[in-house]
Amino acid sequence: VVQSSVENLVGNTRAHTASIQQGFLSGGSVTLQFRDNYLNENSPTDLLNPSNATSLTLSAQHNLLRGFGVAVNARTITVSRMNVTGSELSFKLQVINLAARALNSYYQLSSSFDDLKAKQTTAEVADTFVANVKRQIDLGTVAPPELVSAQSQAVTSRQAVVDAEASLRQQELQLKNLISRNGVADPALNAARIVPVDKVAMPSKDDLPSIDEMVKQARANRADLASARLSLEESQISLLGTRNNVLPTLTAFGAASTAGLAGVARTVRSSSGSVSTPDPYFVGGLGDALGQTFRRNFPTERIGAFYQGAFRNRQAQADQAIDELSLRQSQLTAQKDVNQVEVDVRNYVIQLEQARARYEAAVKKTALQQELFDAEQKKYSLGTSTPYNVIQQQRDLVVAQSAEKTALVSYSTARISLDRTLGRTLEANGVTIAEATAGKVSR
Secondary structure, three states: OEEEEEOOEEEEEEEEEEEEEEEEOOOEEEEEEEEEEEEEEOOOOOOEEEEEEEEEEEEEEEEOOOOOOHHHHOHHHHHHHHHHHHHHHHHHHHHHHHHHHHHHHHHHHHHHHHHHHHHHHHHHHHHHHHHHHHHHHHHOOOOOHHHHHHHHHHHHHHHHHHHHHHHHHHHHHHHHHHHOOOHHHOHHHHHOOOOOOOOOOOOOOOOOOOHHHHHHHHHHHOHHHHHHHHHHHHHHHHHHHHHHOOOOEEEEEEEEEEEEEEEEEOOEEOOOOOEEOOOHHHEOOHHHHHHHHHOOOOEEEEEEEEEEOOOOOHHHHHHHHHHHHHHHHHHHHHHHHHHHHHHHHHHHHHHHHHHHHHHHHHHHHHHHHHHHHHHHHHHHHOOOOOHHHHHHHHHHHHHHHHHHHHHHHHHHHHHHHHHHHHOOHHHHOOOOHHHHHHOOOOO
């Protein structure tokens, strides 16, 4: 309610407005507006006082150049939906990376566990050999200086055990941090020891599909490639808006309105003595004004167009050129990543084959070195060899065993890398995104 006073005029004005608007992704909008103006004043010249003036207006407008089209106007919504998919792909990529790191850490731990056992066995053999040398010295078949070499080898073997245990504990800490949310901050987990159950094993054969099939599988399943394709699509959609801004503005509009007026009749006398009365059609209340409005007794219609354009819109053209250049660079980078897939697949297949060959050779060398060590011990027990020769054969055996473990870990690392390149790390290890999202496994 607005109270106003001009000289001796006092008026009471009320304005009620209600409107509803609907926009369209094509670039237009429709608005329906209702308005009621109530006026009550002490003016002696008003034929209707108080009075209600109502109006109902339906208007529409639509962009025909800039801002025209569903693709242009819905690009923000489209990109937002794509961002949701992008976040899911990013999460999946993090899970894959974490799974690959955990697998490599586990198999290294398993290899170190076996290596520790081998070094413990070597240390026991070295201690036994020291005892044998002492007996030989007592019998007078071996010179006393030979005991120093045997004891040196025993000390070296025990030091190797200590180093292997330290390496094993460090790898346990690393694996605990990977498989647990709290890591070693959890006292129970910190005190626990990890005993590998699944050992690193070399399958009899790899049963790999052809290179072409693996490349096709990698390009279809890789989360990073899917994320790159999604980013490229987002850039293309965003470019639609930049291109559209180069166009001038052309808007078509139209409106249809209807009005009504009603009020309390007043008799007005002029200074000359004439008497004026209102038209009976306008005498009434708000209901009469609404009836006139909805019967369209006083319609008004209009239609038109608005045009605005910049002469040689250099700023918009420059923005478009920059975005198109950036898009081309993104396309080249994405294509380079796609082409790199085949190179990665071939490299990891070669690494897998090399790791298998190294492991098979290391196994044979370990077996032969074990035979040489056993033979040298027999020769020593028969008095045809020296402690130095036995110690040398034992060192060579330890080196061969270590090389065998290293080759086996290299094979598992190459296999994990190949699965990661093919985009099948989660499937190959029974990991699901649903469990990763929940942070719990069902088994």
